[in-house]
Amino acid sequence: MSNYHIKHLEEYFQVYRKSVRNPEAFWEEVAEEHFVWLKKWDRVLDWDFTKPEIKWFEGAQLNITVNCIDRHRHIRGQKTAILFEPNDPNEEAEHITYNQLHERVCRMANVLKDKGIKKGDRVVIYLPMIPELAISVLACARIGAIHSVVFAGFSSTALATRINDCGAKMVLTSDGSYRGNKTIDLKAIVDEALNDCPDVETVLVAKRIDSKIKMKDGRDEWLQPLVDKAYADCVPEIMEAEDPLFILYTSGSTGKPKGMMHTTAGYMVYTAYTFKNVFQYREDDIYWCTADIGWITGHSYIVYGPLANGATTVMFEGVPSYPDFGRFWQIVEKHKINQFYTAPTAIRALAKENLDFVSKYDLSSLKVLGTVGEPINEEAWHWYNDHVGEKKSPIVDTWWQTETGGILISPIPFSTPTKPTYATLPMPGVQPALMDENGNEIKGNPADGRLCIKFPWPSIARTIWGNHQRYKDTYFSAFKNKYFTGDGALRDEVGYYRITGRVDDVIIVSGHNLGTAPIEDAINEHPAVAESAIVGFPHDVKGNALYGYVILKETGETRDRDNLRKEINQQISDKIGPIAKLNKIQFVPGLPKTRSGKIMRRILRKIASKDTSNLGDTSTLLNPEVVEQIMKEAL
Ligand code: WTA
Numbered sequence: 001m002s003n004y005h006i007k008h009l010e011e012y013f014q015v016y017r018k019s020v021r022n023p024e025a026f027w028e029e030v031a032e033e034h035f036v037w038l039k040k041w042d043r044v045l046d047w048d049f050t051k052p053e054i055k056w057f058e059g060a061q062l063n064i065t066v067n068c069i070d071r072h073r074h075i076r077g078q079k080t081a082i083l084f085e086p087n088d089p090n091e092e093a094e095h096i097t098y099n100q101l102h103e104r105v106c107r108m109a110n111v112l113k114d115k116g117i118k119k120g121d122r123v124v125i126y127l128p129m130i131p132e133l134a135i136s137v138l139a140c141a142r143i144g145a146i147h148s149v150v151f152a153g154f155s156s157t158a159l160a161t162r163i164n165d166c167g168a169k170m171v172l173t174s175d176g177s178y179r180g181n182k183t184i185d186l187k188a189i190v191d192e193a194l195n196d197c198p199d200v201e202t203v204l205v206a207k208r209i210d211s212k213i214k215m216k217d218g219r220d221e222w223l224q225p226l227v228d229k230a231y232a233d234c235v236p237e238i239m240e241a242e243d244p245l246f247i248l249y250t251s252g253s254t255g256k257p258k259g260m261m262h263t264t265a266g267y268m269v270y271t272a273y274t275f276k277n278v279f280q281y282r283e284d285d286i287y288w289c290t291a292d293i294g295w296i297t298g299h300s301y302i303v304y305g306p307l308a309n310g311a312t313t314v315m316f317e318g319v320p321s322y323p324d325f326g327r328f329w330q331i332v333e334k335h336k337i338n339q340f341y342t343a344p345t346a347i348r349a350l351a352k353e354n355l356d357f358v359s360k361y362d363l364s365s366l367k368v369l370g371t372v373g374e375p376i377n378e379e380a381w382h383w384y385n386d387h388v389g390e391k392k393s394p395i396v397d398t399w400w401q402t403e404t405g406g407i408l409i410s411p412i413p414f415s416t417p418t419k420p421t422y423a424t425l426p427m428p429g430v431q432p433a434l435m436d437e438n439g440n441e442i443k444g445n446p447a448d449g450r451l452c453i454k455f456p457w458p459s460i461a462r463t464i465w466g467n468h469q470r471y472k473d474t475y476f477s478a479f480k481n482k483y484f485t486g487d488g489a490l491r492d493e494v495g496y497y498r499i500t501g502r503v504d505d506v507i508i509v510s511g512h513n514l515g516t517a518p519i520e521d522a523i524n525e526h527p528a529v530a531e532s533a534i535v536g537f538p539h540d541v542k543g544n545a546l547y548g549y550v551i552l553k554e555t556g557e558t559r560d561r562d563n564l565r566k567e568i569n570q571q572i573s574d575k576i577g578p579i580a581k582l583n584k585i586q587f588v589p590g591l592p593k594t595r596s597g598k599i600m601r602r603i604l605r606k607i608a609s610k611d612t613s614n615l616g617d618t619s620t621l622l623n624p625e626v627v628e629q630i631m632k633e634a635l
Helices: 009-021 023-034 064-068 070-076 098-114 131-143 156-166 186-194 223-229 265-279 296-308 327-335 344-351 378-388 468-475 516-524 561-575 601-608 625-632
Strands: 043-048 053-058 080-085 094-097 122-126 146-149 170-174 177-179 182-184 202-206 220-222 244-250 258-263 286-289 312-316 339-342 368-372 395-398 432-435 447-453 483-491 497-502 506-509 512-515 529-539 543-552 584-587
Touching (some): 009 023, 053 265, 064 265, 122 186, 131 146, 170 186, 186 202, 202 223, 220 223, 258 265, 265 395, 286 296, 286 327, 296 312, 378 395, 447 497, 506 529, 516 561, 543 601
Parallel strands (some): 339 368
Antiparallel strands (some): 043 053, 483 497, 506 512, 529 543
16 A cells, blocks of 8 residues: 555545554655655654644755656656646647756756845745746745745735735746736836835846836846856755745735745645645646646645656646637647646636537546635536536545645545535545534534644645734634634535635524525526625624625526526525525626635625725725626615
């Protein structure tokens, strides 16, 4: 039996039991067998959730890029490491082999060094999904600089906040980016941000769209000439196991984003391990995760996890709707993608369109389909399963967070029987607990509660950069000695977990706790509905009542609105009960979403409560224009 690669359900249970009985021995074996260390650890784990302090593989020395690149060169030097698919389908894809990746990362690392970047310095990366993005991330790791990637769709204000919070001396960016038929002037956004960032000394600019940009003397330089001149080899920095690898910002319940800090050894071991098992990657497979490297999904499952396994990982620059809604499937056919990993929001958007966009492509290469980021509703799950997976590719509904670094709950395909909307079972080494309101663990099945994790796993974030107290307060104070995820979950009779959504999305109506996700599921099952969001608003008798924002499919547009409202409420009544019926239903053209596809309920709540004087910061929304329209037509 191999701990590293689980191949059937019985093996999963054996490995899982072992991992819980003796987590140190389990992770030590994984770390020993599958990675290159300059020096082995003195101690596998040291932890105290009350401080909180977590250390994995203390005393060990390594460099993650040696594990992601160098060690593969003698066996797969000519194998494609990164397959870059450009925004424009007529531009040629680029295959970067492990040997070429080594050279490009080393050159970039030397450029950073020449510019004075040393181990521990922070470098902000604000680049589109072009090879330079992955290469910059790895170049930082090569020399021990701490990368902080800021999604290149964020505004200059959001960028400046992050640059200042982590104290970056350098920003890596490009002249601009392509998104569908649009171009975005990234450099201008950086210029704007840097008006408020006095500590940034250097800006290096990759050329992508060939636009005219301003270069500030003494601060800004084109990247490519420096790379061309740089030496093609770079000795990897010796890193301690717990040296910081990166900071990645995630939004919190207050305005200021949280800089989640991840460290080197544990993160590497866990992301590599979960990548192998959750996607069942085999040597010649082509794996594609559609996320942006600006999110944790891109860090862990485009860059580090796949490369640590010597995989071929696809980077896609474009969007699913350009040149048409068939783009994803055209790419699957073109590159014969074997594992495909995306977000439910993308699936729902594509499911609204004509089926021809899917059926005209040959998707027979697909073996595993993944989703991440939010609960996947039943209708989307079935559409994905029927039309993309053609009922033969298992769907892995992977639950995890920026804070967890890697996937914590997911089926292992071909082992764990899947169940729509269930993330199913914990990964080896992960010990979930469901807690009731009084802070007690709910034992036995079925159960419904707040999702906590009782024991550290190797890739848990170690702190919030510059604010350890906030880290403690946010994650370790709600439940004693447990990491609190902020999510609610239920566990069915066989122990499968279903994530029900953020617990802050619970609405109490007439004393009943109602989760928004199941109501939305019920609404979305109506044939005329594309997507919906529910929020609570104050009600004299019930305390709270429910307000539904509903996007119709094209087929629903012509229907009588009042009839539709009745049918939707009947549907909810049938699925959940009359208590969950909506007081108000507003048909909307879109929902305000964050750039990672999450519905901004805060804004919807305010509109429903007629409290629109201060909507807060809407600049980081994907579609700020939709807010105006919803407000105008509010009920
Ligand atoms: C939600 C993304 C249901 C959840 C990797 C979590 C999910 C938050 C799932 C973290 C899933 C993520 N099913 N909900 N499979 N995956 N979530 O930090 O609420 O962007 O707490 O990390 O997304 O979002 P983040």
